[in-house]
Amino acid sequence: MYITGWTVALVAVGTIPAAWAQDRTFAWLWLLGALALAGLDALLAPRPRVLGVRRTVPGSVRLTERTATTLDVVNTGGRRVRATVRDAWQPSAGASANRHRVALRAGDSVRLSTPMLPTRRGDRDADLVTIRTTGPFRLAGRQRSLEAPATLRVLPEFASRKHLPSRLARLREIDGQTAVQLKGAGSEFDSLREYVIGDDVRSIDWRASARRADVMVKTYRPERDRRVMIVLDTSRLSAARVGDAPRLDASIEGTLLLTALATKAGDRVQVSAFDRVERARALGTGGPAVMPALANALATAEPALVEPDWPAIARLVQSRLSQRALVVLLTTLDPSAVDGGLLDTVAAISAKHAVVVASVDDPELAALEAGRDDAHDYYAAAAAARTAVESDAIAARVRELGAEVLTALPDDLAPALADRYLALKASGRL
Amino acid sequence: MSTTELHHATQGPGVVASARRRPLAIVAAVLFVALIATLVWTSRPEDYVTLSTGNASEDGTRAIAQILRAQGVDVRQSDTLAGARVTSPATSTLVIADSTFLADYQRDSIAEYPGDLVLVRPSQELLDDLDTGLRVTWSLDQEIVPAQCSDPDAQAAGEVQQLEEAVIAGARSTAETCFENGDGEAAYAVIDQGERRIAVLASWPTITNEHLDERGHAALGLRMLGRHPTVIWYVGDPFDPSTLTWSGSGDDGAAPPSELVANPDFLPPAFGPVMFMLGMTVAVAALWRARRFGRLVREPLPVEVRASEATRGRARLYRRAQASGRAAAAMRARAAMRMGRRLGVPRSAGSEALVSAVARAAQRDPRDVHRILYGDAPAGDAAFMSVIDELDTLESEVHRP
CATH class of the missing domain: 3.40.50.410 (von Willebrand factor, type A domain)
Structure with missing residues (x-):
């Protein structure tokens, strides 16, 4: 059970008649009446058990990247249910805006999306899903938490991938996709191709050239x-x-x-x-x-x-x-x-x-x-x-x-x- | 769409089962509710001043006031003497109940009042100031006594019970005392002072709610108070500093400046209930905010220590131990390492090679460089700091482009 701000407002409104009646007994009766009304509201509220939830988690996310996990809520009861659902995650999962209001007719379902921005690497675990159903007067309702285990794997950020293109370019230079290519330590034979002007004459393979009509050069690549x-x-x-x-x-x-x-x-x-x-x-x-x-x-x-x-x-x-x-x-x-x-x-x-x-x-x-x-x-x-x-x-x-x-x-x-x-x-x- | 099963909240144990499991909690809850209910229903009524016409408890006088009103008498209670504002003293009865707390200037203002007075539970001082010649005494026997006087009110009442207090007439008193016992103690007395009539009800509980319906109490009270169409009722209040006012008194009822005391009645009458209601609002708001929307989620945090923590600790140790020599050696080794790297002197080369290379680069005397890099260990903070400053200067000269 929980009470809403409306119950507080109802009690606060009692100040006006209490000032008029100038009577403490009246104040007590107003308070007890408001609380009794809230209790009745909680009794009339649908049971949280009628809502079923299912969590769906993206397999993994890179650190500092945004993602979202989804929470399907299904009303399995026979009444319309007005509720608030809290999709709780551990703080470093960065689940902001994880409280969702839902209003479901009997048999309806809704898919809620909780945005995530993880702040730490590793496995981020989901905590309980808490359901608050609201009573007909909105004064109070019932609350229940339930287990719906899920884990979001947060991969390392790999911020250094910005250095990868320049290093790959260097690698290609070494690799022989650029013009100059010499045999040397750390390189191995790659293929034979026809000589073009500009190739180093030292890389001409005379034996292969003798077999063919063209002049052939050997190309090398790093091991x-x-x-x-x-x-x-x-x-x-x-x-x-x-x-x-x-x-x-x-x-x-x-x-x-x-x-x-x-x-x-x-x-x-x-x-x-x-x-x-x-x-x-x-x-x-x-x-x-x-x-x-x-x-x-x-x-x-x-x-x-x-x-x-x-x-x-x-x-x-x-x-x-x-x-x-x-x-x-x-x-x-x-x-x-x-x-x-x-x-x-x-x-x-x-x-x-x-x-x-x-x-x-x-x-x-x-x-x-x-x-x-x-x-x-x-x-x-x-x-x-x-x-x-x-x-x-x-x-x-x-x-x-x-x-x-x-x-x-x-x-x-x-x-x-x-x-x-x-x-x-x-x-x-x- | 995932194919996993729906999760549902588990069925709670139910009210009855949880009550069976934790009987103490139920007992505590019932006791708490009972306590609250008791507090509500036994809370004293708003007015619990003895002899007040708003007081419905045993020592109040609401019953007689209501009867008087039913008989067409206008009964008005004033919380202060100044609030009495008697418009026509000739057609009004002023009731001074419980005059123990009246100050002398207040009693003087009452003594000057021209209209009829009824003194209920009078103090000796007030009786003296009104020149009644009566003396207040205790009445412990609670005797039932007949009127035994010529006053028609008393005769109508027949007999009353002496309660709490009584008066005894002095030798030169003009008062007619009624309901006397064998010792001359009277429950009631009437003094006719010509223009005004003073009725003294010493046995004050006779007109309270508790005793009004006994013997002739009601008759006495109603006749005593109902002589005029208006009754102004004042109950002595220690916080009231004002004086009596009536039309023609030529006084606004303000207390003499020296007699002003703090008066709690400056607050409006609704203040109490309103504050109570606001307090309850705050309590309910606390209930509202205190209920968590699900539990707190634990975050398993890794152990993290700043990597430089060990170095900082070592710095504090150097400082506390005044290890200026050891600290200077570290700085010299580091500077030599950096300069050697800069000048291309290998680590394996001796100190002489480094000194000569540095001296060449900085254009300094090699002995000077040797003193800075390999000199004596400094003693004390000042020497240590000057060594480091010299090292800094030397390094900046070497690293000059």
């Missing part, structure tokens, strides 16, 4: 079907907030851009999110199915407040990769990572594979280091300098082990990683 494995560290350091989002979100952006690029380049990408156990994985798919599968897998990846198990990561990489591959470790260069065995893992992996260790820089550290306002700022600058020197030392030790190190601000990590991949591909070190 394809290389393996790329991306390991996201989801341990406690990935939970730290850099700018507005945790480190993990920047890592996910980098993963998505690199995967999109490498898949276009014809390489096979597998992704694993790992701390002490594997939290998410995307492997074994190819072609256009890769990106949806990856976004889906990473949607629910959350940082865990545990130390990463670096030896287990080394074992995981070795078990997943049989041939030489590019292994990208998206982690944090922090002294504690060294104690935990980061260096041993990098050494173990880089013996067989090309390794890139990518880490998200904190823009706040740069701001701290530049602060010169008072004595406290000077000490903060010194502390930031100490942190920077330490990470630099770790980066130097990782480089000594033969791995590449990449540190970038959160927004720059994804394009920097893509550039590093293209550089490796161009130089044939993949």
Whole structure:
């Protein structure tokens, strides 16, 4: 049961006759009368049970994109029902305008649409559907909540996809769809075609030209079907907030851009999110199915407040990769990572594979280091300098082990990683 | 269109079942309703002033006022002495009930009043000021006494019961006392002062609602009060500072300036019920807003800590420990790292190579550069800050385009 604002108005109107009667007993009687009328109204209101609801949810939505979930309401009773329906979702699902007024004749149904603008990645759960039926006097009614489970999967934003066209253009340059094409490291034989003016004479295949009447040139393309494995560290350091989002979100952006690029380049990408156990994985798919599968897998990846198990990561990489591959470790260069065995893992992996260790820089550290306002700022600058020197030392030790190190601000990590991949591909070190 | 089943609200347990499950709640609800009902029905009537004509309870006088009105007497109650405004004292009866709270200037104004007076439950001061020569006393025996006087009203009443109080006539009193007991205590007295007649009803409960229908009480009361077509009724009120007014009194009834007291009657009579009703409106509005439209939805929030928190903590530690040497070393190492990178000096090269490269770039004395980059650890905040400022200057010189 609930009462509406009309009941309050009815009681308030009683002030006028109460002022005229100048009698408190009258005021009491008016109040009790109004409440009794509201109670009668609630009794006369249709039972919420006669309304059936059905939720329909779009499969998934990208973070910051709008969508709508629908709620079908069916009147299974024999009376006309006037009601308000609240389609409750958890706050980060961004379900605005989720209260709907409906008026349904017996047997009628209506489809309500609740606009959604999710503010967090992951699985956003629907809560109860609450139904308020209104009595004939609109003074009061009945209320009941019911379960109608539904889940909306919110995929990572992939804001870095704006960098994809320029990187694909670079990839095509390397790829040989542009005029200059030379055989070299990292390229493989593609096809024979007729010589046209402007082709490098060194690429003429004399044996093929002898067989044919025309002069033939060999064309090359970068090696394809290389393996790329991306390991996201989801341990406690990935939970730290850099700018507005945790480190993990920047890592996910980098993963998505690199995967999109490498898949276009014809390489096979597998992704694993790992701390002490594997939290998410995307492997074994190819072609256009890769990106949806990856976004889906990473949607629910959350940082865990545990130390990463670096030896287990080394074992995981070795078990997943049989041939030489590019292994990208998206982690944090922090002294504690060294104690935990980061260096041993990098050494173990880089013996067989090309390794890139990518880490998200904190823009706040740069701001701290530049602060010169008072004595406290000077000490903060010194502390930031100490942190920077330490990470630099770790980066130097990782480089000594033969791995590449990449540190970038959160927004720059994804394009920097893509550039590093293209550089490796161009130089044939993949 | 989805093919999933429709969800329905589950059937509640019903009123009877839930009552059986939680009997205490039902008992509490019944008690609450009973309490509210009791409060409503036993709430005292609006007027509960003793001897007031609006008071329907035992010590009120609504009954006798209604009888008088039925007999064609205009009974008007005034809350203040100033409100009496007796238009013709010759054809009016002024009733002063319960005069305990009257101040001396108020009693003086009553003493000057030319018309007939009825004093119910008079105070000793008022009797003295009106020069009655009567003395108030307690009447504890509740004797039933006959009239025993020549006053026709008293004779008509026959006998009354002495209740609460009585008066005793002094030696030089001109008052005719009626309903005397053996000790000379009278329930009623009449003083004829020529132009006016003062009736004193000391045994005041005789005209209250409770005792009016006993013995000769009604006859006495009605005859005493019904001598004139108009009755002005005043009940003593400690919050009334005004004086008596009548046509020709030459007074507007205002209290002397020094006697003004706060008077709660400045509020209109409807104020109480209106405030009560507004309060109830607020309570109902609270009920309206308090009912949630479905439960609050939980949001499982991830743990998020600013990444720079550890660095800030380290800064506070440096500061608290006054570790200026260690802090300066960190700044020097960082500056050397940056300048070395800028000038292309490898990390493996020694300090001398860096110093000479920096000195060349900044066009400074190498010893000066060495002092800035590898000098003694500064002691104290001031020295530490000056080292950093020197480092900043050096770096800006090196990074100059």
